[in-house]
Amino acid sequence: MKKKLRYERPTITKQYSGLMNKFGSSSLSRPTVDIDGVSIKSLCEGYGSPLFVISEKKIRQNQKNAFRIFKNRYPKVQFAWSYKTNYLDAVCSVFHQEGSWAEVVSDFEYDKARKLGVKGEHIIFNGPAKSEAGLLNAMKNKSKIHIDHFDELFLISELAETNNIRAEVAIRINMDVGIYPIWDRFGFNFENGESWQAINRIIQNKNLKLVGLHTHIGTYVMSAEAYRIAAYNLAGLCKRIKNEFNVSLEYLDLGGGFASHNTLIGQYLPAEQLVPSVEQYADAITNGIFDVSFKSEDLPTLILETGRALIDDAGFLITSVITNKRLTSGKRAVIIDAGVNILFTSFWYKHNIQLCQNSGVHTEDTAIYGPLCMNIDCITESINLPSINRGDKLLIKYVGAYNMTQWMQFISMRPNVVMIMENGKVELIRKAENLDYLLEQELLPKKLKLIPV
Amino acid sequence: MSKIHLIENLAVSDSGFLFLHTTGETFTLNKTGSEIVRMLRSRKSKEEILKFFTENYIVDTNTIEKDFEELVAQLKFYSLVTEK
Numbered sequence: 065m066k067k068k069l070r071y072e073r074p075t076i077t078k079q080y081s082g083l084m085n086k087f088g089s090s091s092l093s094r095p096t097v098d099i100d101g102v103s104i105k106s107l108c109e110g111y112g113s114p115l116f117v118i119s120e121k122k123i124r125q126n127q128k129n130a131f132r133i134f135k136n137r138y139p140k141v142q143f144a145w146s147y148k149t150n151y152l153d154a155v156c157s158v159f160h161q162e163g164s165w166a167e168v169v170s171d172f173e174y175d176k177a178r179k180l181g182v183k184g185e186h187i188i189f190n191g192p193a194k195s196e197a198g199l200l201n202a203m204k205n206k207s208k209i210h211i212d213h214f215d216e217l218f219l220i221s222e223l224a225e226t227n228n229i230r231a232e233v234a235i236r237i238n239m240d241v242g243i244y245p246i247w248d249r250f251g252f253n254f255e256n257g258e259s260w261q262a263i264n265r266i267i268q269n270k271n272l273k274l275v276g277l278h279t280h281i282g283t284y285v286m287s288a289e290a291y292r293i294a295a296y297n298l299a300g301l302c303k304r305i306k307n308e309f310n311v312s313l314e315y316l317d318l319g320g321g322f323a324s325h326n327t328l329i330g331q332y333l334p335a336e337q338l339v340p341s342v343e344q345y346a347d348a349i350t351n352g353i354f355d356v357s358f359k360s361e362d363l364p365t366l367i368l369e370t371g372r373a374l375i376d377d378a379g380f381l382i383t384s385v386i387t388n389k390r391l392t393s394g395k396r397a398v399i400i401d402a403g404v405n406i407l408f409t410s411f412w413y414k415h416n417i418q419l420c421q422n423s424g425v426h427t428e429d430t431a432i433y434g435p436l437c438m439n440i441d442c443i444t445e446s447i448n449l450p451s452i453n454r455g456d457k458l459l460i461k462y463v464g465a466y467n468m469t470q471w472m473q474f475i476s477m478r479p480n481v482v483m484i485m486e487n488g489k490v491e492l493i494r495k496a497e498n499l500d501y502l503l504e505q506e507l508l509p510k511k512l513k514l515i516p517v
Numbered sequence: 518m519s520k521i522h523l524i525e526n527l528a529v530s531d532s533g534f535l536f537l538h539t540t541g542e543t544f545t546l547n548k549t550g551s552e553i554v555r556m557l558r559s560r561k562s563k564e565e566i567l568k569f570f571t572e573n574y575i576v577d578t579n580t581i582e583k584d585f586e587e588l589v590a591q592l593k594f595y596s597l598v599t600e601k
């Protein structure tokens with residue numbers, strides 16, 4: 065029998081000569097067939113589709129690289145892994161093995177870090193809504209509590225007093241560093257003197273020990289200069305505290321916020337051309353601190369809560385094509401099996417999407433939609449794609465940050481997550497949800513039961 | 518039964534490049550697309566084209582029929598075919 069040819073949907077594309085192609089040149093011609101040497105096909109066969117894949121190797125590389133860059137510029141550096149960015153146990157553990165502390169913003173994240181074996185004193189407790197029990201627990205464990213507002217300051221003081229503990233605290237400070245919006249909802253303001261007032265109260269309180277100053281100026285911050293200003297302001301306060309109260313702080317915490325290599329929706333140029341490198345952020349921060357001259361014994365440790373920039377490119381989402389459609393406008397659409405409920409970042413990133421099999425060379429402007437019965441379920445409004453068929457795979461890159469924490473079960477449930485280990489072994493690190501998982505939390509009142517028990 | 522006619526004044530290259538003399542418009546077709554256009558040009562019927570595809574490609578009748586209709590709809594949209 066004659067061997068049949070691989071079928072590809074027939075396409076025709078009109079050429080507009082003289083106009084710049086606003087979708088940029090297509091880098092899609094060569095398919096991505098593996099992640100860290102493990103074939104995408106075998107991953108789907110073993111764990112289904114959609115499937116989140118995390119590279120252990122890439123996380124370690126990113127963390128080692130960032131640490132080296134800062135350490136080359138500053139003697140005392142400590143990273144604290146931002147749990148909210150991705151708090152899967154396996155992911156956090158890789159960061160902890162690389163020497164990172166934990167940065168948590170809720171009681172459950174705190175408990176998760178403790179369960180993984182992180183020492184109390186290596187946990188930074190941020191966030192505006194810590195519970196009383198959570199605060200007391202953190203105080204007893206000598207964790208670093210970053211105070212967000214005056215009510216919290218008073219509560220901590222009271223708890224410390226009644227329980228006869230000296231709590232280790234820092235304050236979160238917001239400031240104008242030239243980027244907008246200013247995250248002034250969090251912490252005490254720098255410019256209007258609120259932060260200095262909070263510092264005064266803490267230093268005069270015998271139950272509180274001021275150990276550091278914290279700021280987190282935003283997320284996906286594209287200006288390194290903003291970090292220089294932030295570092296300079298924190299360092300200046302630190303020096304003033306030393307001068308006026310003879311108190312040496314242990315650390316300055318510059319928070320997270322470095323941009324990753326994802327391109328934002330509406331950004332014309334690819335992120336690689338716009339976003340500062342880790343070196344540039346590091347230069348800015350360390351220069352900001354050195355601009356305030358410290359005696360070497362007074363130099364505080366620099367803490368970084370970098371999230372996105374360390375994990376985004378270590379995460380991948382494999383998805384399958386469900387169908388091709390032609391919209392009434394004439395535009396082509398592809399429906400895939402991954403929706404915005406598991407890929408929240410579609411709302412702000414123009415995701416990097418790769419083909420996983422040989423496809424034609426003729427491309428057409430295409431919208432990619434997820435499987436949810438909702439108009440908002442758009443993965444991308446516009447990408448140049450060649451013809452692809454039902455069942456073909458697409459690989460969405462740089463999805464490691466925030467998706468595996470902000471996801472929700474809605475119409476479809478959350479899929480498997482696997483980690484490709486450094487030795488190439490594939491480990492399931494979070495099981496796909498099923499109906500039993502969903503029903504575990506539900507209770508049906510007796511009189512509503514249709515099936516008699 | 519209606520028959521699909523490719524308009525005159527149309528040049529189709531082997532590499533899938535389609536040029537309309539009258540307006541100067543150009544289009545690109547992928548391999549299967551140019552195959553269909555070439556068959557239309559040699560006045561093959563829809564049935565003959567579908568049969569050719571199911572015999573020579575890994576594709577079922579439903580899929581090729583749907584894709585064929587879609588391509589024809591686009592050709593119509595660009596005024597490259599007429600149906601009589």
Ligand SMILES: Cc1ncc(COP(=O)(O)O)c(C=O)c1O
Binds near residue numbers: 190280319322371
């Ligand atoms: C206090 C704090 N630290 C660190 C982070 C991590 O930020 P990113 O992922 O932008 O680096 C966040 C994120 O919002 C945060 O609120």
